[in-house]
Amino acid sequence: MTTPSTRADVVIRVYGPGQVPPLIDADLVDKVPEGARTERLMGLCELAVRPPWQGRGLGAWLHSALLRAINPRWSSLLALPDxxxxxxxxxRLGYRYAGPYRNxxxxxxxxxxxxxxRPESAG
Structure with missing residues (x-):
């Protein structure tokens, strides 16, 4: 499922279950906390704020709103190392490095x- 925002300056994309490839690296699986593998997980695939609007806290606000709306126990995302x-x-949002990932x-x-x-991180 892809859900674009109706605003021209913000894009939110959310993918449904089964659309994210499974972990293929056994070493990485061992680095992922058990809760992230067994409890409610939100996979954040894309959240972007257009450059003219960056630096105003919109990304953090959108992230917080997603956490409140979806109410996961864990959130994951993939980021380019550079x-x-x-x-x-x-x-700053509290994400921690788990390891390298390849699709x-x-x-x-x-x-x-x-x-x-945690409840306070969703507010």
Missing amino acids: NKRGQGLYA TSDGPEFDLLLLEV
Whole structure:
């Protein structure tokens, strides 16, 4: 499922169950906390704010609104290792590095980031 925003300056994309490839790296599975594998998990695939609107807290606000609406116990996302600005935002939001992730054995490498959602982090 893809859900675009009606606003021209913000894009939100959410994917439904079964659309995210499974972990193919056994070593990475061992690094993922059991709760992230067994409890309610939100896979955040894409949340973007257009450049003229960046730096105003909109990304953090949208992230918080998604957490409140979906009410997961965990959230995961894939980030490009060299995306320093995005990595900084994810760290401020509480995401922690779990390990390298590839969608396919010969695909590009991403950082798998995980967030254990607590009630205060969704508000």
